[in-house]
Amino acid sequence: MINVGGRTLKNVVGYDLTMLFVGSEGTLGVVTKAELKLNPMPPARKTIMAVYDDVAKAGENVFRVLENGVIPNKIELLDNWVINRIEEMMPMGLPKDADAVLLFETDGIPEAVEKETEKIVEIAKKYGATDVRVAKDQAEADKYWLARRAGFAAVFGKAPTVFAEDVTVPRGRIPDLIRKCKELAKKYAVEIVVLGHAGDGNLHPAILTDIKNKDHYDRAVKAMDEIIEGAVELGGVISGEHGIGLEKQKFFRKIENPKVIDLMKGIKALVDPNNIMNPGKIW
Amino acid sequence: MINVGGRTLKNVVGYDLTMLFVGSEGTLGVVTKAELKLNPMPPARKTIMAVYDDVAKAGENVFRVLENGVIPNKIELLDNWVINRIEEMMPMGLPKDADAVLLFETDGIPEAVEKETEKIVEIAKKYGATDVRVAKDQAEADKYWLARRAGFAAVFGKAPTVFAEDVTVPRGRIPDLIRKCKELAKKYAVEIVVLGHAGDGNLHPAILTDIKNKDHYDRAVKAMDEIIEGAVELGGVISGEHGIGLEKQKFFRKIENPKVIDLMKGIKALVDPNNIMNPGKIW
Numbered sequence: 272m273i274n275v276g277g278r279t280l281k282n283v284v285g286y287d288l289t290m291l292f293v294g295s296e297g298t299l300g301v302v303t304k305a306e307l308k309l310n311p312m313p314p315a316r317k318t319i320m321a322v323y324d325d326v327a328k329a330g331e332n333v334f335r336v337l338e339n340g341v342i343p344n345k346i347e348l349l350d351n352w353v354i355n356r357i358e359e360m361m362p363m364g365l366p367k368d369a370d371a372v373l374l375f376e377t378d379g380i381p382e383a384v385e386k387e388t389e390k391i392v393e394i395a396k397k398y399g400a401t402d403v404r405v406a407k408d409q410a411e412a413d414k415y416w417l418a419r420r421a422g423f424a425a426v427f428g429k430a431p432t433v434f435a436e437d438v439t440v441p442r443g444r445i446p447d448l449i450r451k452c453k454e455l456a457k458k459y460a461v462e463i464v465v466l467g468h469a470g471d472g473n474l475h476p477a478i479l480t481d482i483k484n485k486d487h488y489d490r491a492v493k494a495m496d497e498i499i500e501g502a503v504e505l506g507g508v509i510s511g512e513h514g515i516g517l518e519k520q521k522f523f524r525k526i527e528n529p530k531v532i533d534l535m536k537g538i539k540a541l542v543d544p545n546n547i548m549n550p551g552k553i554w
Numbered sequence: 555m556i557n558v559g560g561r562t563l564k565n566v567v568g569y570d571l572t573m574l575f576v577g578s579e580g581t582l583g584v585v586t587k588a589e590l591k592l593n594p595m596p597p598a599r600k601t602i603m604a605v606y607d608d609v610a611k612a613g614e615n616v617f618r619v620l621e622n623g624v625i626p627n628k629i630e631l632l633d634n635w636v637i638n639r640i641e642e643m644m645p646m647g648l649p650k651d652a653d654a655v656l657l658f659e660t661d662g663i664p665e666a667v668e669k670e671t672e673k674i675v676e677i678a679k680k681y682g683a684t685d686v687r688v689a690k691d692q693a694e695a696d697k698y699w700l701a702r703r704a705g706f707a708a709v710f711g712k713a714p715t716v717f718a719e720d721v722t723v724p725r726g727r728i729p730d731l732i733r734k735c736k737e738l739a740k741k742y743a744v745e746i747v748v749l750g751h752a753g754d755g756n757l758h759p760a761i762l763t764d765i766k767n768k769d770h771y772d773r774a775v776k777a778m779d780e781i782i783e784g785a786v787e788l789g790g791v792i793s794g795e796h797g798i799g800l801e802k803q804k805f806f807r808k809i810e811n812p813k814v815i816d817l818m819k820g821i822k823a824l825v826d827p828n829n830i831m832n833p834g835k836i837w
Contacts, residue, residue: 275814279722281756287574291570380666382665382666383666386665473563506561510567535571541817
């Protein structure tokens with residue numbers, strides 16, 4: 272039992288064990304207690320929905336906003352397929368003919384939120400959004416965020432087998448990643464749904480398939496493999512949030528420098544010599 | 555030669571080696587190339603100087619500002635001794651009879667900067683600042699920050715031997731740490747100068763002494779040891795920015811859990827089995 276980290280903002284005492292354990296997927300130990308730093312709630316927030324006739328344009332809008340010095344606390348992407356499934360589940364007036372929508376949320380002091388909201392509206396219009404709506408109150412904003420949260424339920428309810436990815440690219444490469452998904456959907460004749468945390472460069476492209484339909488399933492696997500390889504070619508990584516687990520071990524071994532793998536395995540053996548911590552995961 | 559990290563905002567592929575190497579003081583390897591993420595320059599900034607008749611009140615003001623949800627990008631502390639040495643070196647109208655001053659800088663969009671500046675002025679007055687000045691332009695702001703930068707030169711020019719510490723405490727405990735320094739200055743009859751990054755809970759208390767004056771030097775060493783132990787008792791750490799190096803090894807071994815030390819030493823042996831990386835430092 273050890274304590275790592277602490278309550279100070281700065282700490283350079285020895286090696287950073289906190290960040291070594293965080294994200295280790297239980298393979299280095301069990302976290303029995305965690306103390307988290309809380310930030311004060313921002314006094315104001317505002318939601319903007321921007322509508323696009325081309326999902327790649329939505330992707331471009333993400334970095335246009337960021338390069339203009341506006342850093343919203345969220346930028347989320349829903350594509351046409353997800354929008355229509357949400358409207359089937361709970362009609363709320365989302366634009367069913369849009370190729371994609373982006374949901375932005377700004378937060379901070381009211382004056383800053385107002386200004387950043389104006390700037391997002393201006394940039395979205397300038398770079399090809401066909402419609403931009405600022406939620407007039409919290410109720411309308413809540414409706415959009417409910418739609419976003421329903422996105423995954425919509426995907427997972429619609430096919431016997433769903434692959435959901437977690438690839439992450441530098442934020443300027445989001446349009447390229449989205450275009451790649453579109454190409455692969457055509458190449459392998461599968462439906463690839465695109466949604467995710469566009470503001471982080473982290474998308475969760477999902478492929479709807481059925482493990483019992485061997486031909487379709489095999490094409491889905493190939494398409495997903497190419498999405499992952501494509502993300503890496505764009506300077507990205509195979510996982511932004513969810514880790515290696517079981518499924519991504521083959522990509523991890525293929526893509527990562529063997530010296531890096533050896534070093535990480537050495538740390539695993541040092542901390543857990545009997546391999547009792549979440550055995551089989553990552554390694 | 556390995557690459558760690560990357561250009562994505564999120565990355566949970568394997569263990570976080572970047573943070574393991576950062577802060578390892580050269581004991582795990584040599585950084586041959588570093589790519590840094592840049593944030594856009596904030597469009598506006600403003601400097602506030604608040605004056606106190608008691609340095610502990612200045613310390614309290616730091617967390618009063620933070621607990622009110624205002625997070626300035628800098629809060630720096632100068633005590634009476636430093637103020638007077640700066641005024642000797644380059645007279646610029648600092649309040650020579652003040653026990654301490656805090657320098658705040660806010661940044662962001664102009665409306666937010668304006669609002670946060672007002673709030674800092676209000677809170678500083680409410681919690682006992684005897685005078686609060688908002689720099690009327692960048693020239694006046696630059697003058698205050700020049701004073702801050704001159705602070706260390708002022709300290710190091712004034713005694714044959716100077717101990718400068720790097721202790722860091724939770725930000726709510728800054729007044730306690732400052733009071734501890736005052737007590738120890740009396741107890742050991744040495745001059746303890748207090749300045750540093752108060753907004754981070756990171757102070758650099760300095761003791762002026764002379765290694766050739768054995769009696770004085772011994773008292774200075776004892777005072778410094780007690781400052782370090784006092785910071786740890788307040789929930790702090792022995793180093794916020796500068797690391798263990800040679801000087802803090804005795805405190806590191808005394809304060810840190812031996813299991814944590816063993817784990818860190820294991821990582822050192824794994825990465826650098828021949829002990830050729832900055833040998834003698836930390837370990």
